[in-house]
Amino acid sequence: MGIKESDIKQDAACTPGLSNFFLKDHPDENKWADCVHCGMCLESCPTYELTSQEQHSPRGRVHLIKSVAEGKITVNEQFMDPVFACLDCRACTTACPAGVDVGGLIEEARGQIRQAIPLTGLKGMVSKFFLKGLFPHQNRLNSLGSILRFYQKSGMQKVVRKTKLIKIMPQHLVDMEAIMPEVNKPVRKKYKNQNVIKSKGKTRNEVSFLTGCVMDVMFSDINEATINVLTRNGNDVIIPNKQTCCGALHVHAGDRETGRKLAKQNIEAFNDSDKVIVNAAGCGYALKEYPELFREDPEWHEKAEKFAAKVEDISKYLYDTGYEKPKTELNTRITYHDACHLAHGQGVRQEPRDILLDIPGVEMVHMPNSDRCCGSAGIYNITNPEMASAVLDSKMENVPEDVDMISMGNPGCMLQMAMGVQKHGRNQKIVHTIQLLDWAYQKEDGKEGL
Known part of the structure; x- marks a missing residue:
C-alpha cells in the first residue's frame, strides 16, 4: 500500500525539482542530469540481467528517482521495491559513458524512503538491534565474538549440525552458518x-x-x-x-x-x-x-x-609504496574476484593481481566477468536472499573449476563466495589477497604458511 501525497511532510514540496522528496538529504539532481537513458548500463546490471524489467535496471531506477523529484510519483512501496532491490554494486557507473553516479542516487533515495516509510514491527526491531544496537559498539561485537568462539570450540556447533537443530533457521541462514569462518580473538x-x-x-x-x-x-x-x-x-x-x-x-x-x-x-x-x-x-x-x-x-x-x-x-x-617480494614458492592455482567496491568503487583492479603474481609458484587463472557482483552487497544476501542466490549462481558459472583458491579483497564477498563453492559442490579455498602474501612470508620464515 502506497502513502498519499498528503502524508508527505510539508517541507517535502518546498523547492522546485524536489516536489515529492524531503528537503533533508534529498537526491542530488546533478547525479541524474547526465543520464540520457542510452542503455549502455543494462548489460552491467545483475538485477536487470535476471529480471529483464526496466525498473530493475540502472536507467529505470534513475528515471524513477527523477520522477519523484518532478512530482510525477510519490515515495511509496512501488518506488521502494526497485530502489532496495539494487545491489549498489556500482558496475553501472563504470559502464556509463557519462559516469552517472547511480549508486549515490540509490543511497540518497533509500534515505528518503526511510524518512517516509520507516521500518516497523519485527523488521524494524531487527534493523534497530543490528544497525544501532550492535555494529556501532565494539564491546558488544566482541561479546558476540566470544559467544561464537564458544559455540565453535565447545563442540556445540557439531551437536547443532548433527542433530539438525540448525534446520529451524531459514535456509539462507543455514547456508551462512555452514561456511562461518573460525572466530579468533580480535x-x-x-x-x-x-x-x-x-x-x-x-x-x-x-x-x-x-x-x-x-x-x-x-x-x-x-x-x-x-x-x-x-x-x-x-x-x-x-x-x-x-x-x-x-x-x-x-x-x-x-x-x-x-x-x-x-x-x-x-x-x-x-x-x-x-x-x-x-x-x-x-x-x-x-x-x-x-x-x-x-x-x-x-x-x-x-x-x-x-x-x-x-x-x-x-x-x-x-x-604504490613498494613491498618485499616473497622468495619461497606457494605452488597453487588461483583465480581473482574483483570486489565491486574495490574495482568499480575505488578503481583498484591490477594492484592485487600484481601482488599475487609476485608470489613465486602462484599461477593465475583468468575469471571471465571477474568484476561481476557475487550477490553479497553488504547484507543484501540476508535482506534479499532469493535475488542474492540467483546472482551468486550466475557468478559461479564464471569461476574456473581447475583452481585451488579464489582470492579477493572484501569479507562480504568471501562469505558469499564460500556459499557459492559449497552450493555448487566445489572445493576451492576462499582467501583474502593479503593472506596469501602473509602466508608466503611465513613459509619463507620457516613457519606453516598455508
Missing part, C-alpha cells in the same frame, strides 16, 4: 595496550589501520595478516581506539543519520593520521564517500574530504 583486543605496532625492520612510514567492526570479529586472522604484512614492509601501525564501524551498512539501509554519526567519530579518531589503511573493499569505499554524507554541512564536508583523501586499500598502498 586484533583490537590483542593490541589494546600498544600505541604503536612497530615495523620489523627499518621504519619507512607510519600508518593507521581501520580494523572494522564485523571484520575484526569474523576475520581477525585477515586483520592479523594485514598487520604482519605492513610491519614486515617497514610500516609502524597505529590502531586508533576510538574508531568505529564505517557506517556502510547503515547508509545502504537508508539510515544516513547514524551513518553520519559514525563518520564523524571516525574522522575525529583518525584526525592525526596521514594514511588510513583498509583491507575491506566495502569499508574503504564507504570511508571515501564520507563527503557525500555531509553535502549539506560545509564544515563537516571539508573535514570529510580531508579524511577521504587519506584512505587507501591495503593492496594499492603496498603497490
